[in-house]
Amino acid sequence: MTTTSDRPTADLVETSMADFVTGHPGLRYVFFGGKGGVGKTVMAGMNAVHLARSGKRTLLASTNPVHSLSGLLGQDVFGKPTAVTGIDNLWAYEIDTRDAIERSKREIREKIQWFLKFAEISTKADEFVEAATMNPAFEESAMFENMVDLMFEDAYDVYVFDTAPTANARRLLGMSKVYGLWVEKMLKSREEAQTLREALSFTKKQEDDPLMLYLVEFRERIRHARELLTDAERTAFFFVTLPEALPIAVIRRFIDWFTDFGIPVGGVVVNMVIRPEAGEASPDFVRNRIEMQSGYLDEIAERFPGQVRAVVPLFDSDVRGVPSIAKASAAVFG
Ligand SMILES: Nc1ncnc2c1ncn2[C@@H]1O[C@H](COP(=O)(O)OP(=O)(O)OP(=O)(O)O)[C@@H](O)[C@H]1O
Ligand SMILES: [Mg+2]
Secondary structure, X not given: OOOHHHOOHHHHOOOOHHHHHHHOOOOOEEXXXXXXXXXXXXXXXXXXXXXXXXXXXXXXXXXXXXXXHHHHHOOOOEOOOEEOOOOOOEEEEEOOHHHHHHHHHHHHHHHHHHHHHHOOOOOOHHHHHHHHHOOOHHHHHHHHHHHHHHXXXXXXXXXXXXXXXXXXXXXHHHHHHHHHHHHHHHHHHHHHHHHHHHHHHXXXXXXXXXXXXXXXXXXXXXXXHHHHHOOOOOEEEXXXXXXXXXXXXXXXXXXXHHHHOOOOEEEEEEEEEOOHHHHOOOOHHHHHHHHHHHHHHHHHHHHOOOOEEEEXXXXXXOOOOHHHHHHXXXXXXX
């Protein structure tokens, strides 16, 4: 039996990221989540390079309002999908948050104005627009819409999403469920109101109730998004952690939530693991860190059995620039 301090970290990985990808030939939507600063952007980048190198047209997209894809790649990929220099089949895209939000606001304004007019309510739309767009979930919802648009566009073989710190993702998933219920309710009451209106006015059935049409379309969009997001053949969420208490606790919660929502969890990536060899000729500080990480690696093995897809070493410098990502990707994902 190996002791904690000399157990090779590779033991943690039963099915590697590369094997997972090979075993899921229909994989199209890949997400990376986890606590702030654990390496989501770097892992998404490394994974996207791996997929592109396997011959798939890959889009690496960031829905994170605090962007770092351009920084990671050393190339401006803001605002539109941009071919990544040096890697065939790879495009990257930092979604313009402000633009997405402004567009959502305009759409909401139009819908509200339309509804007020339709319902013959003579109130100004502004207050309603304000109420609808001032809440904190609005920005996230706008980002979610943007992501869903990309997914529906079908322009790439694989999409790798570097998501916003995942507390938001949970809210988004929750929202998509609530939206669904809300739309059902709205539709039902619209139908009732319409029947009543028809009964009272003896007019023939109104075919073109714009709100109704909008709700039906919206419901279909959500249904489609949920269908894609819950399809284990096509979708996988990976959670990045460090061998430390807090990031582990965070991804445990996420994995539970995602499982509850029926969203397929692809597995766990453990990042910034100090190689045990590094401790041999090192000061106590490094040895102590290795010892501490080793304890948490045991905890990870216990808590996420069969789910660890990669154990990524702590490199001696930041992972930045295409050559550096490509090198790390080849070393870790094969
Ligand atoms: N294995 C590693 N070895 C060395 N440096 C790393 C490693 N993984 C990530 N880094 C560095 O750690 C920093 C944080 O990584 P990254 O930006 O990917 O985290 P993040 O989870 O996306 O952060 P945020 O939550 O802010 O989006 C970056 O400077 C990155 O280069
Ligand atoms: Mg990031």
